[in-house]
Amino acid sequence: MGAPQIFGNLTQIKHVHSPSNRCSLIQVQVRAEVAMRENIIVSSRGQITLPAGMRKKLGIKPGGVVIVEDRDGEVVLRPAAVIEVDIYGDAEIDRWQSEDRLSASERKRILDKLGSR
Known part of the structure; x- marks a missing residue:
């Protein structure tokens, strides 16, 4: 190290x-x-291996996601916060939409006020 x-x-x-x-x-x-x-070597396929001590310190596990940034010519790697997303089927989405209590005019008024459509 x-x-x-x-x-x-x-x-x-x-x-x-x-x-x-x-x-x-x-x-x-x-x-x-x-x-x-630490000095690390970039492989012919553009891959790098993060040293075990760094992975452990940063909590990066196999299959973990890392964000890479170019900051004024410096490469910066940092662990990504991954949030699991539930996938909902059409039936569940239809149920949510049917339970929506806003009228179309109320929804439009609110969306216009928020500046999105």
């Missing part, structure tokens, strides 16, 4: 007078984070 890098986020800057009032001090508080860094 590569050497960890320290990144800091500035959380507070405070101006403090010394007890003797002969000088001013600036107090800076930084929240430090340790980032894992």
Whole structure:
């Protein structure tokens, strides 16, 4: 594993007078984070293997979904939040529509007010 890098986020800057009032001090508080860094190789098919430690730390399991972004020339990978979607059949959708208590004119008025049709 590569050497960890320290990144800091500035959380507070405070101006403090010394007890003797002969000088001013600036107090800076930084929240430090340790980032894992490794070199990985891109295969001829464009595939990469994330190191086991990173997968474990980020909770990425086999078959898990990862989002890849290009941020100003840097490749950023992050685990995706996957939400399971239920698939409903035509009969259930028809039942929901039949139970809809809004009249067509009320529905149109609300959709117009929301700006969508």
